Amino acid sequence: MNNIYMPHLAEIKEIIDESPDTRTFRLRFKDEDTSDSFEFKAGQFAEYSAFGDGESTFCIASSPTRKDFIECSFKVYGKVTQALYRLNKGDTIGIRGPYGNWFPLEDMKGKNLLFIAGGIGIAPVRCVIDNALDLRDDFKDIPIICGARSVSDIIYKQEIKEWKARSDLKTVITVDPGGETKSWDGEVGFVPAVVEKTAPPSDNTAVILCGPPVMIKFTMPVLTKLGFKDEDVYTTLENRMKCGLGKCGRCNIGNVYVCKDGPVFTYAQIKRLPQEF
Amino acid sequence: MMEEKIISRDDLLKICKDVIEKGHTLLSPGIAEYNVVKDVSQIKLDASALPTKTSYKSYVFPKAEPVLYYKRSKSDVQLIDVNVDGKNIIILGAKPCDTNSLNIMKHLFNWDYSDEFFNLREKHFITIGLMCSHYDEYCFCTSIGLSPVSEKGSDIFLIPLDKNNFALRIVTEKGKEFIEPYSEFLNTVDETLSRQVTENVKQPEVAFDCKEVHEWLGSNFENPKWEGIGNICLSCAQCAFVCPVCHCFDIVDEDYSYTEGRRMKNWDGCQFGNFTLHASGHNPRDIQSKRYRQRVNHKFRYYVDKFGEIFCTGCGRCSRGCPVSIDIKEIVSNCKD
Numbered sequence: 029m030n031n032i033y034m035p036h037l038a039e040i041k042e043i044i045d046e047s048p049d050t051r052t053f054r055l056r057f058k059d060e061d062t063s064d065s066f067e068f069k070a071g072q073f074a075e076y077s078a079f080g081d082g083e084s085t086f087c088i089a090s091s092p093t094r095k096d097f098i099e100c101s102f103k104v105y106g107k108v109t110q111a112l113y114r115l116n117k118g119d120t121i122g123i124r125g126p127y128g129n130w131f132p133l134e135d136m137k138g139k140n141l142l143f144i145a146g147g148i149g150i151a152p153v154r155c156v157i158d159n160a161l162d163l164r165d166d167f168k169d170i171p172i173i174c175g176a177r178s179v180s181d182i183i184y185k186q187e188i189k190e191w192k193a194r195s196d197l198k199t200v201i202t203v204d205p206g207g208e209t210k211s212w213d214g215e216v217g218f219v220p221a222v223v224e225k226t227a228p229p230s231d232n233t234a235v236i237l238c239g240p241p242v243m244i245k246f247t248m249p250v251l252t253k254l255g256f257k258d259e260d261v262y263t264t265l266e267n268r269m270k271c272g273l274g275k276c277g278r279c280n281i282g283n284v285y286v287c288k289d290g291p292v293f294t295y296a297q298i299k300r301l302p303q304e305f
Numbered sequence: 306m307m308e309e310k311i312i313s314r315d316d317l318l319k320i321c322k323d324v325i326e327k328g329h330t331l332l333s334p335g336i337a338e339y340n341v342v343k344d345v346s347q348i349k350l351d352a353s354a355l356p357t358k359t360s361y362k363s364y365v366f367p368k369a370e371p372v373l374y375y376k377r378s379k380s381d382v383q384l385i386d387v388n389v390d391g392k393n394i395i396i397l398g399a400k401p402c403d404t405n406s407l408n409i410m411k412h413l414f415n416w417d418y419s420d421e422f423f424n425l426r427e428k429h430f431i432t433i434g435l436m437c438s439h440y441d442e443y444c445f446c447t448s449i450g451l452s453p454v455s456e457k458g459s460d461i462f463l464i465p466l467d468k469n470n471f472a473l474r475i476v477t478e479k480g481k482e483f484i485e486p487y488s489e490f491l492n493t494v495d496e497t498l499s500r501q502v503t504e505n506v507k508q509p510e511v512a513f514d515c516k517e518v519h520e521w522l523g524s525n526f527e528n529p530k531w532e533g534i535g536n537i538c539l540s541c542a543q544c545a546f547v548c549p550v551c552h553c554f555d556i557v558d559e560d561y562s563y564t565e566g567r568r569m570k571n572w573d574g575c576q577f578g579n580f581t582l583h584a585s586g587h588n589p590r591d592i593q594s595k596r597y598r599q600r601v602n603h604k605f606r607y608y609v610d611k612f613g614e615i616f617c618t619g620c621g622r623c624s625r626g627c628p629v630s631i632d633i634k635e636i637v638s639n640c641k642d
Contacts, residue, residue: 029388029421033372033556033570037382079375079382080566082558084584106584120382241587267589268581270556273418276573277553278581280599281589283607288417302526304599305589 032273035077035122036062041097043117046183047176050148051113052089052101055123067126068092070133070159071152071264071292074125075272076100078111085269087291088126089151091158098123101151101183127272128291131156131262133163136234140169144247146219146239147181150174152264152291153238154184157191164196171198171228175219175243178207200226220246223254230255237263237295241305248295258296265290265298265305281305308475311494317463317471318345320487321397329393332361339364339396350398352465353439356620360403360549364394365426366410371567372422372556378564389425395483397433402446402620404434404458406549412612413552422570431483434459436502440509443621445634448512451619454503464499472499513638515605515615521640522606526598534636535594537629542574544600544623544633550616553580575599597631605637 042054057063068074068088075083084106090099102109115121133156141160145153153174160167172191176182182201191199202215202222215222219239235256237247244263251261267279267286279286282302293301322345324331331342334354339361342348374385407427414423437446437453446452456462460480464472472494475481484491545551555573560566573580576596582588590596608616617633624632 029386029425030419031372031386031422032418032420033568034384034386037384077558077568079377079568080558080560082568083556109584116380119380122382122384266583268583270554273420274416275413275418275420275552275554276556277575277603278573280603280607282602283610304526304595 033124033271035075035083035124036066037120038098038123040115040117040119040121044186046101046185047181050101050103050181050183052099052183053112053121054090054097054099055121056097057123058120066098068098069126069130070156071130072126072128073272073291074098074100074123074127075269076102076108076112077122077124078108078115079120079122081111082108083122083124083270084108084112085272087152087155087264089155091155091162093159093162101148103148124272128287129289131236131292133159133166137166138232139167140171140229140231140233141167142228142233142235143170143172143174144219144223144235144237144239145173146175146243147177148183149239149243149264150184151238153236154187156236158187161194161197168232169198169229170196171200171226173200173202173219173222173226173228175202175204175222175239176207177204179203179209179212181207218246219243220250223247224250227254230257230260233260235261237261258299259294261295262292263295263298264292267305308481309494309496309499310473310475310491311466312471312473312490312492314350314469314471316487316490317350318348320484320490321345321348323487324395329395330364332364332394332396333398334400339399342397348397350435350463350465350471352436355439355441356400356402356444356622356625358622358626359547360406360620360622361396361399362406362410362549362551365407365430366423366552366572369569369571370422372570374565374567375558376565389422391425391429393429393431394426395431395433398435398463399432399459400437400620401434401451401453401455401457401459402437402444402618403549404432405451405455405618406458407432408458409550409608409614409616409618410552412608412614416612431461431479432459433461433463433480436462436464436506438465438506440507441621441625443624443632443634444509444619445512445621446619447509448634448638449515449615449617449619453506453508464502466498466502472496472502474499512634513640515609518605518637518640519609522602525640526602530636530640531594531598533594534597534631535592538576538593538597538631539629540576540578540593540596541628542576543626543628544631545574545576546572547622547626549618549620549622575603601633601636604633
């Protein structure tokens with residue numbers, strides 16, 4: 029019997045402490061065949077198990093072009109993320125997936141890519157950034173704007189360092205007012221304000237925008253003002269899910285199932301949905 | 306396919322006896338629920354009975370079922386798969402509002418990903434429907450395109466001709482296969498007899514037009530009516546649990562020792578406040594009015610848009626059992642007022 033609820037087992041190969049409450053797991057499937065055959069696209073998600081505590085939904089944070097492992101990043105919030113946080117290098121977790129749709133990078137060829145991320149929303153964005161960087165010649169300018177509550181809340185510090193070091197990227201990091209330290213040399217300000225200040229050109233540009241709902245809410249008008257069209261802004265919805273398979277019935281917004289029709293939507297699509305997310 | 310025969314009650318019970326002796330599960334409606342028949346004298350085959358309190362949904366989609374077992378050692382985990390035994394289940398005397406339920410649920414459990422837990426059980430279901438000759442104020446099968454004489458979802462359909470005889474309609478290939486070994490009990494019948502019965506059966510009046518409801522829901526996502534209902538509803542979700550088609554579930558781990566446990570798929574309900582609650586505390590359906598709106602929309606709009614079928618059988622169980630007398634028929638019928 030094909031059991032759609034059966035996860036693959038994976039070993040935690042590495043744990044990266046991104047911030048006081050956010051961790052990244054570098055994972056490798058225990059079964060070699062699964063490792064070889066597991067394919068996904070940037071933006072898809074998976075169900076991660078801490079056996080004994082249940083499953084939780086996060087995006088796959090590593091790029092599909094980097095095949096030896098997959099990574100996920102999670103912030104400690106609920107029961108399952110707490111259980112995952114207690115695990116050590118070498119321990120076993122479960123992974124079901126990949127599920128959902130993805131950022132259509134193939135349709136963005138030849139365009140500028142503007143990445144805007146806030147908080148843990150940087151996880152799905154990072155996957156697309158790394159993917160785009162591995163196909164760098166396919167895209168024109170790649171500006172990146174990342175925001176965090178405070179300096180210690182900035183995650184992917186290592187990746188950001190690498191992005192900043194590249195001459196073919198323009199990376200701006202900002203922290204909320206009051207979240208800066210004495211030695212902070214980045215921007216201070218909320219993401220929407222920093223977007224407005226940097227004013228990236230809207231011409232021939234696709235935007236990948238992920239972050240807390242409030243950030244998206246206030247960034248959208250800024251983008252509109254800068255000339256971006258709703259159908260060029262891609263974002264993700266993060267509804268609660270259990271199955272990831274379109275069956276358990278909790279992630280729907282109207283007749284759209286976030287787990288199957290999403291999690292990636294253009295802002296134009298989101299505007300057409302019943303406002304219940 | 307449709308073929309009609311006549312069978313006496315006694316012969317029907319003989320078939321039931323044989324079915325039980327062969328080791329199949331035979332279900333028949335009692336008062337509260339569909340019971341497993343151990344002794345054929347329990348079988349009532351009463352077309353005038355009200356629907357049981359619950360449907361037989363739990364026999365295809367159990368209230369709680371393990372989807373896997375796990376064993377943890379130091380840093381390793383071992384997973385043990387489960388198998389659904391495809392045992393034949395024969396339902397005898399199901400109401401027409403119940404017989405169509407699995408057909409409706411099938412879409413959900415099979416779009417894109419196939420849930421074999423559901424499919425394997427559904428495949429081994431043989432549904433013998435029974436005409437329904439009694440309705441109460443909560444019934445509305447006729448409003449959603451079914452009727453007390455609907456054969457939809459039945460493999461075999463029975464129509465009581467008199468106290469001791471039934472017209473037996475073979476509706477599907479599955480039904481034919483089931484009844485073939487018992488052809489000695491079947492006799493030819495004048496089909497006008499059963500037609501007379503079905504034509505004269507009392508039917509609940511059509512209370513609303515599904516297309517109109519669909520349309521109304523599309524333009525009334527924001528409407529003070531929802532708040533009104535939300536203020537009454539207790540969020541107990543009994544409506545979902547007694548519904549023959551509601552399918553929402555939760556997936557949770559249950560440890561039964563420090564090293565072992567199982568992952569369960571348990572019934573859940575969209576009326577519960579924490580159903581859509583994010584870990585962050587954000588909740589898209591944070592108040593009851595939004596949850597009730599979701600329920601009605603799911604039944605009469607979303608499912609129709611997605612799978613082309615109304616997500617309801619008109620059995621009225623949700624309203625009959627509601628502790629605060631919320632009546633879905635009344636709500637949809639009066640939506641425009």
